[in-house]
Amino acid sequence: MADDLQGGCACGAVRYRLTSAPMFVHCCHCRDCQRQTGSAFVLNALIEADRVELLSGDVEGTAVPTDSGRPHAIHRCPSCRIAVWSVYGGVDKLRFVRIGTLDHPAALAPDVHIYTRSKLPWIALPDGVPAFEAYYDSKKLWPAASLERRRAIFG
Ligand SMILES: [Zn+2]
Ligand SMILES: [Zn+2]
Secondary structure, rough: HHHHHHEEOOOOEEEEOOOHHHHEEEEEEOHHHHHOOOOEEEEEEEEHHHHEEEEOOEEEEOOOOOOOOEEEEEEOOOOOOOEEEOOOOOOOOOEEEEEEOOOOOHHHOEEEEHHHHHOOOOOOHHHHHOOOOOOHHHHHHOHHHHHHHHHHHHH
């Protein structure tokens, strides 16, 4: 499966590989994500920074304003400016990799839908995937192995 988890920017300068499955996958319908993607939601694979292997090129972080005031840097290809992942909270241990930049984005489906209070009205959410008006309690939703992985990076 990890072989499928390669991706990159539009111009091809940035290529990356996820060396394992992510801990969890968010589909976020918040206004920030809508604005930043120019779309209805963002798809983020939450994964340890050291499991994101840069195969070529480099990325440049840009701090963006957020509704929450929490730091958020979007990391982009310096040439074509496509966003490949985000870092929240100013600590680059956990990355939010944009699933749309994978070569095979169908490889990772959302584990949760969040901030559905600003979900666009024409989107029908699938049955069987948890959905929350705002954020959620990861301790209740994440698999034990993923919580363990997160503890290993944040202590
Ligand atoms: Zn590029
Ligand atoms: Zn969001």
